[in-house]
Amino acid sequence: MKHGCIFCLILVTSCMLFAQSDSSAKPTESAPKPDALQGSPKITTATRGVQQFWELERNLAEAFEKKDKNAMGKFLNDDFKVWMPNQTGSAVGREDWLASGHENPTPLRMVQMAVQFYQDVAVVKFVGQVKVEAGSKGSPQQYFVVDLWEKNDQGWELTNRYMAAINPIQLPAKPNGKQ
Amino acid sequence: MKLPQGKIRFLSVLFFLVLAVNFMAGQAIKRGNNAAGDPVPDDINHTHKGNPNQTLPAIAGPVGQAVVTGNGINYHGGPVMKGNPVNIYLIWYGNWSGTGSNTAATVSTVEHFVSTLGNTPYEKINTTYGDTTGNVSGNLTFAGHTFVNTTTNLTDARLKTTVSNAISSGALPNDANGVYMVLSSSNINETSGFCTQYCGFHTHATLSGTDIKYAFVGNPDRCQSGCEAQTTGPNSPAAGVGGADGMINIMTHESEESITDPDLNAWFDANGEEDADKCNFNFGATSTCTSTSVCSAAGKSAAAKFNQSFGGNDYLMQQEWRNSGGGACAQHL
Numbered sequence: 406m407k408h409g410c411i412f413c414l415i416l417v418t419s420c421m422l423f424a425q426s427d428s429s430a431k432p433t434e435s436a437p438k439p440d441a442l443q444g445s446p447k448i449t450t451a452t453r454g455v456q457q458f459w460e461l462e463r464n465l466a467e468a469f470e471k472k473d474k475n476a477m478g479k480f481l482n483d484d485f486k487v488w489m490p491n492q493t494g495s496a497v498g499r500e501d502w503l504a505s506g507h508e509n510p511t512p513l514r515m516v517q518m519a520v521q522f523y524q525d526v527a528v529v530k531f532v533g534q535v536k537v538e539a540g541s542k543g544s545p546q547q548y549f550v551v552d553l554w555e556k557n558d559q560g561w562e563l564t565n566r567y568m569a570a571i572n573p574i575q576l577p578a579k580p581n582g583k584q
Numbered sequence: 585m586k587l588p589q590g591k592i593r594f595l596s597v598l599f600f601l602v603l604a605v606n607f608m609a610g611q612a613i614k615r616g617n618n619a620a621g622d623p624v625p626d627d628i629n630h631t632h633k634g635n636p637n638q639t640l641p642a643i644a645g646p647v648g649q650a651v652v653t654g655n656g657i658n659y660h661g662g663p664v665m666k667g668n669p670v671n672i673y674l675i676w677y678g679n680w681s682g683t684g685s686n687t688a689a690t691v692s693t694v695e696h697f698v699s700t701l702g703n704t705p706y707e708k709i710n711t712t713y714g715d716t717t718g719n720v721s722g723n724l725t726f727a728g729h730t731f732v733n734t735t736t737n738l739t740d741a742r743l744k745t746t747v748s749n750a751i752s753s754g755a756l757p758n759d760a761n762g763v764y765m766v767l768s769s770s771n772i773n774e775t776s777g778f779c780t781q782y783c784g785f786h787t788h789a790t791l792s793g794t795d796i797k798y799a800f801v802g803n804p805d806r807c808q809s810g811c812e813a814q815t816t817g818p819n820s821p822a823a824g825v826g827g828a829d830g831m832i833n834i835m836t837h838e839s840e841e842s843i844t845d846p847d848l849n850a851w852f853d854a855n856g857e858e859d860a861d862k863c864n865f866n867f868g869a870t871s872t873c874t875s876t877s878v879c880s881a882a883g884k885s886a887a888a889k890f891n892q893s894f895g896g897n898d899y900l901m902q903q904e905w906r907n908s909g910g911g912a913c914a915q916h917l
Contacts, residue, residue: 449782452810
């Protein structure tokens with residue numbers, strides 16, 4: 406009897422310990438693959454271009470979130486257009502975009518930014534994620550964004566935004582700065 | 585059947601011990617999970633840039649305080665590199681017998697820089713970082729180099745293989761206390777985003793059974809506007825040949841972070857920015873090369889900027905986040 410009770414206790418304990426260790430060892434679904442050909446986990450030093458346009462894009466996104474049309478207007482060229490996949494293939498013009506709400510989302514969290522300069526034109530690409538509302542469920546929508554900025558006497562103006570919703574990609578569990 | 589009192593007491597104590605062990609095991613597993621990282625914020629605030637052009641009074645380093653927090657950068661449980669010195673190994677990749685800044689002169693300038701950086705007031709900023717067993721020493725040394733003569737572009741995978749081959753071939757030692765820096769000539773691209781996304785990066789991997797810390801720094805003459813603060817630096821051999829000085833600045837960044845966050849789980853802030861990220865391309869107060877400076881002739885002619893002087897040379901190096909006194913970008917401790 407005594408040996409039976411002890412055996413049962415050990416068995417139960419072993420099962421409980423095994424269950425806990427097994428759940429903790431389960432890899433996250435989206436853990437990056439260290440041996441991937443590109444995009445291995447690494448901490449990058451952003452280029453000057455990424456530094457510069459990160460701030461510009463961030464300021465633009467914040468102005469949009471605050472519905473500050475004056476602030477937004479400072480970043481946008483008079484002929485600014487947003488191109489997104491739709492039935493007609495038409496772009497959304499500056500005034501409509503400034504007046505819009507959630508129909509024309511502006512991603513706030515930016516990752517994977519790259520900047521290429523062609524004289525007075527900068528091509529800025531990034532993956533953007535809209536802000537997650539408190540209490541919302543599900544994955545926030547992500548967009549692949551390519552922005553064309555032109556330099557003039559006043560600085561940089563956004564002339565065209567090309568934006569498409571994408572299937573969610575796993576963003577780094579630990580943010581990697583401006584990566 | 586009714587058990588005797590003694591047996592009941594024995595079983596009760598045994599049962600209690602089993603539950604206690606199970607509970608403690610569960611707590612250990614939970615601590616391990618929490619060390620993996622902070623929660624991801626919904627949006628990233630990148631406005632934290634420190635104080636450019638601020639001259640800071642010298643502040644004594646921490647004494648016996650391995651982990652000091654509350655200075656704008658957070659500790660996440662991982663190790664720092666505490667070697668005294670930390671060994672820096674250089675892998676010169678590409679064609680370093682070429683023209684422009686792809687020359688033996690650049691190799692000499694860079695290796696002299698690494699040889700004299702250890703224990704400088706700048707490097708001592710790193711001593712404000714530590715882990716649970718001690719602090720970074722602030723000392724590093726140039727411990728060896730090898731050359732890989734090739735025209736093949738780099739990828740992340742090829743970079744890792746390059747480091748692995750250097751170790752497995754015996755060209756460089758297998759050193760857990762080392763940082764291996766792959767320095768590519770300007771005709772070489774790193775196709776995962778050099779010049780468009782980044783100027784360099786650092787990471788780590790298990791190679792030959794050792795946790796090897798390594799970094800990539802490309803010759804920024806490949807993209808001067810993206811990765812150089814000035815096209816003619818204080819050590820430039822000619823006007824517009826700023827690769828050596830540009831590399832030195834980026835190498836500073838990568839070495840600081842390889843030492844304070846070698847396994848990507850030690851020191852970084854809520855935005856994921858490590859100590860050098862927080863001061864990227866932030867140089868603080870600078871001086872100008874003049875006829876009385878130790879700058880090169882080209883540097884003097886171009887009035888190149890510098891903010892550090894040691895080992896008989898002037899350099900323009902980004903500031904680093906000082907983990908003390910509230911935290912700030914600093915040129916020295």
